Amino acid sequence: MANSKTIRHVTIVGTGVIGASWAALFLAEGLQVVATDPAPNAEAALRKFVETAWPALQRLGLSPGASQSNLTFTADLLQAVSGADFVQENGPERIDFKRKLYGQLDELLPSEVIIASSSSGLTMSEIQQGAASHPERCVIAHPVNPPHLIPLVEVVGGAKTSEDTIRRALEFYASIGRRPVRLNKEMPGHVTNRLQAALGREVYYLVAEDVISAADVDTALCWGPGLRWGIMGNMMLNHLGGGRGGIEHFLQQFTGPMTAWWKTLGSPVLTPEVQRRLIDSVHAEVGSRTVEQLEAERDELLLGLLELRIKRPDTASQRNSRLKSPAAA
Amino acid sequence: MANSKTIRHVTIVGTGVIGASWAALFLAEGLQVVATDPAPNAEAALRKFVETAWPALQRLGLSPGASQSNLTFTADLLQAVSGADFVQENGPERIDFKRKLYGQLDELLPSEVIIASSSSGLTMSEIQQGAASHPERCVIAHPVNPPHLIPLVEVVGGAKTSEDTIRRALEFYASIGRRPVRLNKEMPGHVTNRLQAALGREVYYLVAEDVISAADVDTALCWGPGLRWGIMGNMMLNHLGGGRGGIEHFLQQFTGPMTAWWKTLGSPVLTPEVQRRLIDSVHAEVGSRTVEQLEAERDELLLGLLELRIKRPDTASQRNSRLKSPAAA
Numbered sequence: 001m002a003n004s005k006t007i008r009h010v011t012i013v014g015t016g017v018i019g020a021s022w023a024a025l026f027l028a029e030g031l032q033v034v035a036t037d038p039a040p041n042a043e044a045a046l047r048k049f050v051e052t053a054w055p056a057l058q059r060l061g062l063s064p065g066a067s068q069s070n071l072t073f074t075a076d077l078l079q080a081v082s083g084a085d086f087v088q089e090n091g092p093e094r095i096d097f098k099r100k101l102y103g104q105l106d107e108l109l110p111s112e113v114i115i116a117s118s119s120s121g122l123t124m125s126e127i128q129q130g131a132a133s134h135p136e137r138c139v140i141a142h143p144v145n146p147p148h149l150i151p152l153v154e155v156v157g158g159a160k161t162s163e164d165t166i167r168r169a170l171e172f173y174a175s176i177g178r179r180p181v182r183l184n185k186e187m188p189g190h191v192t193n194r195l196q197a198a199l200g201r202e203v204y205y206l207v208a209e210d211v212i213s214a215a216d217v218d219t220a221l222c223w224g225p226g227l228r229w230g231i232m233g234n235m236m237l238n239h240l241g242g243g244r245g246g247i248e249h250f251l252q253q254f255t256g257p258m259t260a261w262w263k264t265l266g267s268p269v270l271t272p273e274v275q276r277r278l279i280d281s282v283h284a285e286v287g288s289r290t291v292e293q294l295e296a297e298r299d300e301l302l303l304g305l306l307e308l309r310i311k312r313p314d315t316a317s318q319r320n321s322r323l324k325s326p327a328a329a
Numbered sequence: 330m331a332n333s334k335t336i337r338h339v340t341i342v343g344t345g346v347i348g349a350s351w352a353a354l355f356l357a358e359g360l361q362v363v364a365t366d367p368a369p370n371a372e373a374a375l376r377k378f379v380e381t382a383w384p385a386l387q388r389l390g391l392s393p394g395a396s397q398s399n400l401t402f403t404a405d406l407l408q409a410v411s412g413a414d415f416v417q418e419n420g421p422e423r424i425d426f427k428r429k430l431y432g433q434l435d436e437l438l439p440s441e442v443i444i445a446s447s448s449s450g451l452t453m454s455e456i457q458q459g460a461a462s463h464p465e466r467c468v469i470a471h472p473v474n475p476p477h478l479i480p481l482v483e484v485v486g487g488a489k490t491s492e493d494t495i496r497r498a499l500e501f502y503a504s505i506g507r508r509p510v511r512l513n514k515e516m517p518g519h520v521t522n523r524l525q526a527a528l529g530r531e532v533y534y535l536v537a538e539d540v541i542s543a544a545d546v547d548t549a550l551c552w553g554p555g556l557r558w559g560i561m562g563n564m565m566l567n568h569l570g571g572g573r574g575g576i577e578h579f580l581q582q583f584t585g586p587m588t589a590w591w592k593t594l595g596s597p598v599l600t601p602e603v604q605r606r607l608i609d610s611v612h613a614e615v616g617s618r619t620v621e622q623l624e625a626e627r628d629e630l631l632l633g634l635l636e637l638r639i640k641r642p643d644t645a646s647q648r649n650s651r652l653k654s655p656a657a658a
Contacts, residue, residue, distance in 0.1 A: 121586060144553045152553035179552040181545035189590040191541055192553045194531055196563075197590040202527040203563045212520055216510035218562020223508040224473045224481035224521045227638075230559015231630035233547020234525075234532045235611050240624055247611040255599050257450060261518040261526040267591075270584050282564050282576040295569055301560035301637065308633045309556075 007172055008032055011084035013077070013101070015042050018118050018145060019090035020049035025148040026088075027070055028054075029176040030063035034072045036080035043073040053148050056303055060149075060310065063176075081108045086172060088141070090118045098122060099130030102138060106131035114165055114172070116141035120193060123186045124158030136162035139169050141180075142190050149302060154190045156183035177310075205266025207281050208274045214281035230305060336501055337361055340413035342406070342430070344371050347447050347476060348419035349378035354477040355417075356399055357383075358505040359392035363401045365409035372402040382477050385632055389478075389639065392505075410437050415501060417470070419447045427451060428459030431467060435460035443494055443501070445470035449522060452515045453487030465491035468498050470509075471519050478631060483519045485512035506639075534595025536610050537603045543610035559634055 010026045012019050015037040023046060026033045035046055050068055057066075074080050081087065087109065091101055098119070105115050111134045117127060120142055128135035139157050144150040153173045157166050166182065173180040183191060203221070206212050212220070228237050235247070242250030268274060286294070339355045341348050344366040352375060355362045364375055379397055386395075403409050410416065416438065420430050427448070434444050440463045446456060449471055457464035468486050473479040482502045486495050495511065502509040512520060532550070535541050541549070557566050564576070571579030597603060615623070 150553060150556060152549055154549065179548050181541060181549045183541050183545075185538070185540045187535075187540055188593045189586070191535060191546060191549045193586075194535070194590055194594060195528055195550060196554050197587050198531040198594055199524060199528045200563055200567070200587065201591055201594075202523055206516075206520060206523070207564065209514070211514045211516055212510060212512055214562075214564040216512075217520060218565050219508050220481055220483065220510045220520045221524060221558055221562040222560060223638075224479060225525050226555070226558030226560075226562070227479060227631060227634060228627070229550055229555030230634055231551060231555075232627055233543075233550040233555070234529055235536065235543040235607070236547050236614065236623065237627075238529070239611050239615060240620060240627060244620055246615075246620060247608050251599070251604050251607070255604070257518070257522075258526050258529065259599060261523055262530055262596075264517050265523060265527055265530075270580070270588060275580050275584070278564070278580070279576050282568050285565065286568060286575075291569060291573055291575060294565065298557070298561055298566075298569060302556060304637045305556060305559055305634060308630065308637060309552075 007085040007175075009034065009083050009085045011036070011081050011087045012090065013037075013080070013087060013105070014090035014092075015039075015046040015073075016090060017049075018143065018147060019088070020046050021053065021146040021148045022088050022090065022118070022143070023071060024050045024053040024057060025176070027068055028057035028060075028062050028066050028148065030065040030070075031176075032070050032072075034074065034080050034084065036074055036077055038075060042075070046073060047071070053146075056299070057148060059303055060306060077104060078108060081105065084109065084113055087113060087115045088118065089115060093119060093121045095122055095126055098127045102127055102130035103132065106133050106135075106138075111137060113137065114139060114169055116169055118142055118147075120190065124156065124161055125186060126158070128158045128160050135160040137165050139165050140190070141169055141173065142192075144192055149299075149306065151177065151179040151306075152192065153178045153180040154183060154192060155180050156186055156190060158186065201268065202265055204270070204274070204278060205268040208268050208277050209266065210277075213284065214278070215285035218285065231309070336414040336504075338363070338412050338414045340365070340410050340416045341419065342366075342409070342416060342434070343419035343421075344368075344375040344402075345419060346378075347472065347474060348417070349375050350382065350475040350477045351417050351419065351447070351472070352400060353379045353382040353386060354505070356397055357386035357389075357391050357395050357477065359394040359399075360505070361399050361401075363403065363409050363413065365403055365406055367404060371404070375402060376400070382475075385628070386477060388632055389635060406433060407437060410434065413438065413442055416442060416444045417447065418444060422448060422450045424451055424455055427456045431456055431459035432461065435462050435464075435467075440466060442466065443468060443498055445498055447471055447476075449519065453485065453490055454515060455487070457487045457489050464489040466494050468494050469515075469519070470498055470502065471521075473521055478628075478635065480506065480508040480635075481521065482507045482509040483512060483521060484509050485515055485519060487515065530597065531594055533599070533603070533607060534597040537597050537606050538595065539606075542613065543607070544614035547614060560638070 009032045012023045012035040015035050023033050023035050115138045117140050124138055124140045128138040131138050139161050142154040144152050155169050170180045203217055207214050207217055238250045239247040338361045341352045341364040344364050352362050352364050444467045446469050453467055453469045457467040460467050468490050471483040473481050484498050499509045532546055536543050536546055567579045568576040
């Protein structure tokens with residue numbers, strides 16, 4: 001089987017926001033990229049996106065050979081996948097559409113070429129039913145928007161996905177500076193959307209109940225626990241929260257209060273009235289600032305944080321845990 | 330009434346980890362600090378803590394007049410509160426102890442001096458029952474550990490707390506570079522512990538169910554949505570997640586999937602077996618790294634992120650929202 005070192009040509013199927021962002025990333029990593037999308041203005045929009053994303057990618061560091069000129073566009077699927085070592089699929093989130101697409105891709109591509117789906121809402125077990133010949137090379141590789149900046153990729157197979165496919169997908173994303181994680185089971189929302197939903201539910205509850213304004217709950221998150229989540233995960237922070245006694249001491253000390261808080265967490269229902277309260281509170285926070293201004297602020301800070309985090313040498317244990325995941329399962 | 334500009338002398342009651350960290354912060358902000366604690370080695374431990382914290386505070390910028398020599402220690406409560414403009418209380422989390430302490434403080438201090446409690450587990454309505462004469466000057470001001478680095482302070486009054494006290498407390502913390510937020514209602518766990526509990530519950534569920542390892546769920550958080558929470562709050566990120574349509578479009582688009590995910594979120598029970606699974610997975614992640622090494626890594630990144638965030642000029646709207654909160658309620 002091919003390993004990740006041989007992946008030089010990547011095909012992007014679907015060049016909406018996610019597909020275009022993947023294209024920018026792959027180009028910055030020095031890969032040859034062929035992109036395809038049936039939409040009328042797809043090529044122009046894609047090239048504009050890549051051009052706009054390029055300065056940020058330069059700041060984070062381009063790989064040898066990286067160039068926007070390594071991007072080819074074709075509206076023809078057959079032509080697009082010819083010579084592909086790896087396919088990143090970002091089509092519409094409709095199961096009938098996806099199955100038909102996977103049927104076509106499965107017929108067109110040599111059996112060792114991985115087809116990775118960015119889908120957030122469908123499972124690979126559902127999608128790969130369309131790939132009659134080689135469903136084992138199909139896998140979910142779900143990024144967080146925008147993939148050219150946020151390093152996480154959630155990798156999860158369907159019922160028919162092979163271990164080899166999962167291992168090679170994890171290796172490929174790691175080889176281009178991503179932080180892939182492996183899910184051992186298919187879950188609605190994978191992992192990150194579940195974590196965001198869990199946090200968001202309590203945030204909406206507290207704002208809807210007028211415990212706190214949107215402005216203040218945002219301050220509470222991003223000047224409080226969010227600062228820590230921007231640098232380390234929950235489990236490791238719990239380990240450090242236990243002091244010299246580590247995670248054991250943390251659980252001894254906090255299981256009581258934490259489970260008591262769990263009992264009082266809210267279950268808001270997003271009625272039109274509740275949505276209106278959330279919207280009004282957000283607008284009070286936003287004031288006269290435009291979405292463009294706020295996006296620029298977010299992206300500048302995000303780049304700064306990424307520079308700070310990526311500068312640091314990876315610890316051996318983090319590297320090991322990433323490479324060990326597929327073998328251990 | 331005194332306003333925050335006149336607060337120059339702060340008394341710290343209780344110099345455990347939280348009290349010592351507050352002392353370091355107040356000193357770095359150029360204030361005169363008197364600390365008191367009945368524990369045998371309290372003074373030595375406090376001075377050691379402040380000395381250890383000082384280089385980080387220097388990196389973040391000392392205020393004019395800031396000096397460790399502005400710290401006085403006395404085991405005598407009466408002496409400690411003499412001349413205090415503001416009291417930060419960090420005593421043990423036992424309601425009988427707190428009520429008695431607030432009775433003493435209430436007798437010793439002029440009525441305009443605010444008594445702010447760092448309590449995370451008790452409410453001010455309970456505590457201030459001990460302050461017979463002036464319960465209205467007692468308020469919760471709950472920091473996130475360590476307060477000398479994490480800027481958030483959660484301010485919430487009890488049933489008898491005056492609006493003036495809440496306003497002056499918010500002003501005081503803002504004046505020393507903190508990011509105070511105002512809770513309009515008392516809630517178990519205030520806000521941040523509820524947010525951490527909501528997220529932690531799903532993290533524990535996914536690890537306990539072997540969906541993902543501790544190492545990978547930590548990667549998913551801190552290289553995924555955590556990166557965004559390290560720079561902006563959930564509501565503002567939702568607003569930007571809606572693109573040009575803002576929060577309205579976000580709610581239109583994501584209320585469906587989000588509420589579907591809510592229905593599938595886990596409710597783990599932290600039995601000894603589940604705790605063992607969490608502990609084992611954390612140890613596989615930690616490997617041979619010591620708590621000290623990991624703490625150093627966390628604190629170095631945290632300082633870097635704070636430098637990045639604090640460097641940025643506050644936007645007008647953020648300033649306004651902070652100052653408007655007390656007046657608007």
